Amino acid sequence: MARFTLTPLSLALCAALCSQGIAADSPQALETVSVLGDREALHSLPGSAHLVSAEDLEQFEFVDINRMMRNVPGVYLREEDGYGLRPNIGIRGAFGERSGKISLLEDGVLVAPAPYSAPEAYYFPTAGRLQAIEVLKGPSTLKYGPFTVGGAVNMLSTQIPEGSAGKVQLEAGQFGENRLHTYYGASTETTGWLIETHQQQADGFRDIDRAGSADIAKEDYLLKGRLSSAQGASYAQQLEIKLQYSEEESGMSYLGLTDADLAQDPNRRYGISALDEMQNRHSTVQLNHSIALSDTFSLNTQAYYNKFKRDWFKVSLGSLIDAANAGDIDAQAVLDGTLDYENVGIKHNNRNYVSRGVQVSANWQLQTAGIAHDLEFGVRDHYDDVDRFQPVENYSQIDGELVFEGVSDPSASNNRVGKADATSLFVYDQIQLTSALALTAALRYEDLETSQQRYENNERTEAGSSRSNSVSEWLPGLGFTYAMNDSVTLLAGVHRGFAPPGSGSSEGEAGDLSTNYEGGFRLHGGDLQLEMIAFYSDYESTVQNCSVAQPCANGQDSGNYALGESEIRGLEASIGGQWQLANGWSVPLKASYTFTDAEISQDSLAYVTSNGEDGLAEGDNFAYLPENVFAVTTGIDSGAAWRVNLTAAYQDEMCVDNYCNRGDTDQFDVTESLWVVDAAAHYDFSADLAGYLKVDNLLDEQAIINRAPDGARVNRPRTASLGVSYRF
Numbered sequence: 001m002a003r004f005t006l007t008p009l010s011l012a013l014c015a016a017l018c019s020q021g022i023a024a025d026s027p028q029a030l031e032t033v034s035v036l037g038d039r040e041a042l043h044s045l046p047g048s049a050h051l052v053s054a055e056d057l058e059q060f061e062f063v064d065i066n067r068m069m070r071n072v073p074g075v076y077l078r079e080e081d082g083y084g085l086r087p088n089i090g091i092r093g094a095f096g097e098r099s100g101k102i103s104l105l106e107d108g109v110l111v112a113p114a115p116y117s118a119p120e121a122y123y124f125p126t127a128g129r130l131q132a133i134e135v136l137k138g139p140s141t142l143k144y145g146p147f148t149v150g151g152a153v154n155m156l157s158t159q160i161p162e163g164s165a166g167k168v169q170l171e172a173g174q175f176g177e178n179r180l181h182t183y184y185g186a187s188t189e190t191t192g193w194l195i196e197t198h199q200q201q202a203d204g205f206r207d208i209d210r211a212g213s214a215d216i217a218k219e220d221y222l223l224k225g226r227l228s229s230a231q232g233a234s235y236a237q238q239l240e241i242k243l244q245y246s247e248e249e250s251g252m253s254y255l256g257l258t259d260a261d262l263a264q265d266p267n268r269r270y271g272i273s274a275l276d277e278m279q280n281r282h283s284t285v286q287l288n289h290s291i292a293l294s295d296t297f298s299l300n301t302q303a304y305y306n307k308f309k310r311d312w313f314k315v316s317l318g319s320l321i322d323a324a325n326a327g328d329i330d331a332q333a334v335l336d337g338t339l340d341y342e343n344v345g346i347k348h349n350n351r352n353y354v355s356r357g358v359q360v361s362a363n364w365q366l367q368t369a370g371i372a373h374d375l376e377f378g379v380r381d382h383y384d385d386v387d388r389f390q391p392v393e394n395y396s397q398i399d400g401e402l403v404f405e406g407v408s409d410p411s412a413s414n415n416r417v418g419k420a421d422a423t424s425l426f427v428y429d430q431i432q433l434t435s436a437l438a439l440t441a442a443l444r445y446e447d448l449e450t451s452q453q454r455y456e457n458n459e460r461t462e463a464g465s466s467r468s469n470s471v472s473e474w475l476p477g478l479g480f481t482y483a484m485n486d487s488v489t490l491l492a493g494v495h496r497g498f499a500p501p502g503s504g505s506s507e508g509e510a511g512d513l514s515t516n517y518e519g520g521f522r523l524h525g526g527d528l529q530l531e532m533i534a535f536y537s538d539y540e541s542t543v544q545n546c547s548v549a550q551p552c553a554n555g556q557d558s559g560n561y562a563l564g565e566s567e568i569r570g571l572e573a574s575i576g577g578q579w580q581l582a583n584g585w586s587v588p589l590k591a592s593y594t595f596t597d598a599e600i601s602q603d604s605l606a607y608v609t610s611n612g613e614d615g616l617a618e619g620d621n622f623a624y625l626p627e628n629v630f631a632v633t634t635g636i637d638s639g640a641a642w643r644v645n646l647t648a649a650y651q652d653e654m655c656v657d658n659y660c661n662r663g664d665t666d667q668f669d670v671t672e673s674l675w676v677v678d679a680a681a682h683y684d685f686s687a688d689l690a691g692y693l694k695v696d697n698l699l700d701e702q703a704i705i706n707r708a709p710d711g712a713r714v715n716r717p718r719t720a721s722l723g724v725s726y727r728f
Helices: 054-060 065-069 138-143 259-264 318-325 329-336
Strands: 049-052 075-078 088-091 103-106 132-136 152-156 164-173 178-187 191-202 216-228 236-250 277-292 297-315 341-368 371-389 392-398 401-408 415-432 437-455 463-483 488-499 512-525 528-545 560-580 586-600 628-637 642-651 674-684 689-696 704-706 719-727
Touching: 049 054, 054 132, 054 642, 054 674, 065 075, 065 132, 075 586, 132 138, 138 415, 138 437, 138 463, 138 488, 178 216, 259 318, 318 329, 437 488, 488 528
Parallel strands: 103 152
Antiparallel strands: 049 132, 075 088, 132 152, 164 178, 164 719, 178 191, 191 216, 216 236, 236 277, 277 297, 297 341, 341 371, 341 392, 371 415, 392 401, 415 437, 437 463, 463 488, 488 512, 512 528, 528 560, 560 586, 586 628, 628 642, 642 674, 674 689, 689 719
């Protein structure tokens, strides 16, 4: 009797419902994990793909997405707040600022608040509730889009269980950290449901002068329901609904420290930023319908609606940091709170986002002239917008306290609406030419229209400047795998890279355009898995999205800036396995390494930056892109009640601008390299009850990992937590 499975990535964009056939008289839960969920199948995929499984996540009980993903080669992670609330994820050299150059998905649906009009992901799913994470690079990314210059990251939420199952997890630790994660769900032949919540609080590890600490409170709720066809139905089909809601209040700021103050106390924060706080709310409605019309043809339809509202109330005082770093004693006194200071503007970075769409895809398995085809094709109609209304509250610092003075209406740049309408198509065919040789042909089409309208008054009755743009791109790709034997597979691929330019673009701006190549091999033999892939991306157009978090090379903090032509080359390597010892003991090992070399390959148009430099030139480097990234995980498992795991991660220093390679740089132009070691020990009291002790940053090593936008910041200090988990 045929068996049916559905991969999480194809849950959204490719209905692989009949990858192994399905009989109508044998209904199965369609919300299951296969392909990327099956480590054996990873070795036959036509490109670079990596899975962070539920077992991997449970090893360390991480709640920070940066820690969860750092064993994935080809991925760069830049910390900011120490908790991974708004991560900066880059793939294969694509800019990592707010993960704005990757296709970011949850359960196969684009999850960035406005992926086309404002791609920077100021919302990110609560990492502590994720069941698995998938990363795709190479030609396979053409199925998911629109960001194909780097790759796709799909986060899998907790799935409806077979039968009935639940979990309660409680954790408490240093710096007032505590969290609750609990869910319960059940299934019958034709129905299924799940309810889940994840609650996270912390006092924070940064102490604010004269104001306590920067606390965090985040709550997330998830509800799923499923209806499936009964046994004997004409067609096997399934309808799912997913409802999600989250809130966050966190005392996060963009203001860092001077290097001198950081050397004295890296976890200090200036009192002039005491009012800084992020407040946000996010909600999702997602409907999935899947139907197998035959053993070889199936359809999958998804409709989604995401809404995100945020107000990041924060000060911008980078000029004071720069002046104090240069030795200005008055600037230092203002930061210390010992000198009065006027015109402390704290902006309500208030934005509302909407993202909605429908996507339909099909999977057809057929034979032509004796050659097997696994053909997938689909279409997505998508709309998103971002509405900014950002007034500034004015304060004065008097005797170290902030005194309210009044409110300034937003300028036109802070009173604007950006919109995007996009239609995308894809065709993806995996062709088994021989028992050893498989060819993958892909084609994606992106057609989008963007617009931005600025307003001159609060009522928005006086329109200011406006801009619009239309972009259409055909994105082909080709890849192959060749199985030399049962253990070794060669792979290679080439595809067209694209990233939309955002709603701030003007007519004719194309966004990122590149030709991406990869080639390497996989070795799978017994307890050992090895993969090594070289990649090369030739950009004919490189665009940086400007933001306050990371201003563009010309000093602007909104819109975008064209860096021109560039080249990115690198090497990814990973190795893993588990060795069995005597008496049932085992030692797992996993390691990954990424080398990246990126540079501007053609002089750009001249301009003068805020620091007086001329325009970008051939040979200039990329900002915030480490040359070497390395991670290794190991441990020991008793095979019975207890296990201990260790992971160590290294990241090179990074240039904070595009000019590090020109010489005449100083300490303020780079971050610092860093080794971080995390540890976790688990003990099973019974088959259902387990306890654990975890220590993040075991050696308490802290270094400057970020200087954008306003001063130096370090990673999280050593933090120990105790937890207990009960499954029922």
